[in-house]
Amino acid sequence: MTTDSAPRMIRIFDTTLRDGEQAPGCSMNPREKLEVARRLEKLGVDIMEAGFPASSPGDLESVKTIAGFIKDCTVAGLCRCVEKDIDAGREALAKAAHPRIHVFLATSPIHMEYKLRMTPEQVEEQAAAAVRYARKFCSDVEFSAEDASRSDPDFVCRVFGAAIKAGASTLNIPDTVGYAMPGEFGRLVKYIREHTPGGEGVQFSVHVHNDLGLAVANSLAAIQNGAGQIECTINGIGERAGNASLEEIVMALRVRKDYFKADTRLDTAQIYGASRLVSQVTGVKVQPNKAIVGDNAFAHEAGIHQHGVLANRATYEIMTPESVGISQNQMVLGKHSGRHAFEDRLKTLGLTVDAPAMETIFAEFKALADKKKVVSDRDIEALVMGTAA
Ligand code: KIV
Ligand code: ZN
16 A cells, blocks of 8 residues: 655654674774764664763764764763762763754663662652753753663653653663563553653654664564664674664665655665675674575575576565665676775675775775685675685
8 A cells, every 4th residue: 555645754763873883792983983883874774873972081082073074964872870970971971063962761660679779769760860961951851761661650650750850851761671462562652652751752763783683673563652762883783692683673664664654854775885894893604594695695596586586586585675775786806806896895895994994995906806716795894804814
């Protein structure tokens, strides 16, 4: 079914540089973080969470650098609900064109009792005080109720109401431990939206982890129930089993706009390059059968499939590789390939190389091409990372 009415625009809040980067084996140095930030800006994310400034002096510096460079989207810094964190966030975001302070506090009984050792009343009070303090420095404040999916929904509404009164304009509902089921999570989002005092004038967001492999399904269920902002990461990297994968959510909305009646402003042709870049800088490989960006996402092995695709790609492909930035008529790179084709492939793969390094890498490419018939994308990534055999 198609419709002529304009789709609802969903805001994409990318947290690759914060939740993604804090996952084991995913750390990035400040130069790499800036490179990823520039890619995210090109991709068109609405908000990028650049880090957790109070967590280390290095993270504070990284957020500062990113905030100074990025002009076309909001840059957020994560803070606990304590003044010293918010002060670090304020310092880190001072040069941002569009800064956001993102404060969080847990609302579930287990987190309040064992981690925070606080009563519900103290949590409500501290959340409101932190938002009020952050609003002194920043007009855009987001509050997250950590572990919301295991919290009493009425208590989340109460804390959100207090946060809104104190000045928060985005209220985030995290499924911190990836526990929720899609139908249940959708109903929770709807309930919180409809029962939060002052909820009519604010943005509701979700932030879902993938412990049961449901992060994308839960995020989509949240959209169907009125969430207007989705927090996610490139390649789904993040704590434990990761966060909701940006590319899967964005392409689900784009391909099934007829169903969701929602879309994002992202330039989807930048997805593949962003995915390759994040994989390259973190060293974390993308599984071959990963939706959208895996090596096999557009590969057809079975004869019957190949026959169909040759006759008409739509027989077995619901989106084109080009729509996510994978070039179909990629030239084969070998010993006859020139500098132009080589540099063009680097660009497609999201790899940036400075001029002096380019001389060396191109010479290494030529040497490798002499030994191998075809130099693969993986060979090129290895050359750039200086790990080629
Ligand atoms: O998973 C989570 O709850 C978080 C919050 C800080 C938003 O990462
Ligand atoms: Zn998280």
